[in-house]
Amino acid sequence: MKIDVANFFNSIDRDILLSIIRRHVEPGWCLELIEKIVNHDPRKNVILRSSPDLFAQVPVHKSLLRAPSRKGLPIGNLTSQFFANVYMNEIDQFVKHGLRAKYYGRYVDDMILFHRDPAVLNGWLREIQTFLEESLAMKLHPNKIWLNRVNVGIDFVGFVIKPGRVYLRNHSLNRCKQKIRAWELKGSPVDVGSIDDLSHSVNSYLGMLRHVDGYSARKALCGRVESLFVQADQDYTKIYAPKNAVNGGRLKGQA
Numbered sequence: 001m002k003i004d005v006a007n008f009f010n011s012i013d014r015d016i017l018l019s020i021i022r023r024h025v026e027p028g029w030c031l032e033l034i035e036k037i038v039n040h041d042p043r044k045n046v047i048l049r050s051s052p053d054l055f056a057q058v059p060v061h062k063s064l065l066r067a068p069s070r071k072g073l074p075i076g077n078l079t080s081q082f083f084a085n086v087y088m089n090e091i092d093q094f095v096k097h098g099l100r101a102k103y104y105g106r107y108v109d110d111m112i113l114f115h116r117d118p119a120v121l122n123g124w125l126r127e128i129q130t131f132l133e134e135s136l137a138m139k140l141h142p143n144k145i146w147l148n149r150v151n152v153g154i155d156f157v158g159f160v161i162k163p164g165r166v167y168l169r170n171h172s173l174n175r176c177k178q179k180i181r182a183w184e185l186k187g188s189p190v191d192v193g194s195i196d197d198l199s200h201s202v203n204s205y206l207g208m209l210r211h212v213d214g215y216s217a218r219k220a221l222c223g224r225v226e227s228l229f230v231q232a233d234q235d236y237t238k239i240y241a242p243k244n245a246v247n248g249g250r251l252k253g254q255a
Contacts, residue, residue, distance in 0.1 A: 014071070206238060
């Protein structure tokens with residue numbers, strides 16, 4: 001069973017977070033600093049670099065600017081990632097020691113549980129929903145509750161996991177192909193800016209494919225872009241613009 005919390009970072013209750021932290025951190029300078037960070041409201045005196053019309057297109061539940069008072073942590077803060085794990089440790093402890101689930105994993109707000117009996121998983125689902133609502137003021141995403149057999153494959157943190165095999169999900173791979181296609185539709189420009197943008201984008205997907213049996217996929221992606229101005233390393237794990245193709249900030253062959 002795979003589940004995740006709806007609108008996770010914007011749903012974190014700061015008062016509940018602080019009550020959890022106070023159970024583990026003694027009064028003093030460290031706790032005072034933590035309280036100052038958690039209580040800070042980044043929405044005050046904020047400088048908007050995009051137009052109000054663009055911000056208005058962001059769904060209300062995804063915008064920290066429109067989150068209820070005392071709700072939400074700014075995703076950009078490094079401390080928010082740590083505080084999120086402190087917050088979700090409560091559900092970890094409940095699942096492992098309350099439900100006694102033997103096989104359980106979590107990455108941020110994505111949770112996965114295994115059991116031979118689907119009835120047990122459905123029972124755990126109801127108890128987890130109740131715990132989240134009563135103890136953490138959160139809800140599971142109703143459209144992201146997935147229950148199936150392991151051999152069907154589990155779409156988890158960007159990868160599809162099957163017994164004996166892990167691969168990058170097709171949706172992610174298709175996004176990379178779309179970026180390459182967009183570059184091709186522009187006439188495969190080879191100016192420094194275009195090559196840098198293409199390399200950064202493709203290399204991020206090649207990086208993910210390094211963690212799975214993705215040699216064929218890496219080779220196919222690199223084959224789409226390799227040319228005099230773009231090369232791949234021997235194992236197709238990275239593309240780059242050769243140094244001898246650049247001359248004074250322009251690629252050779254350009255007027």
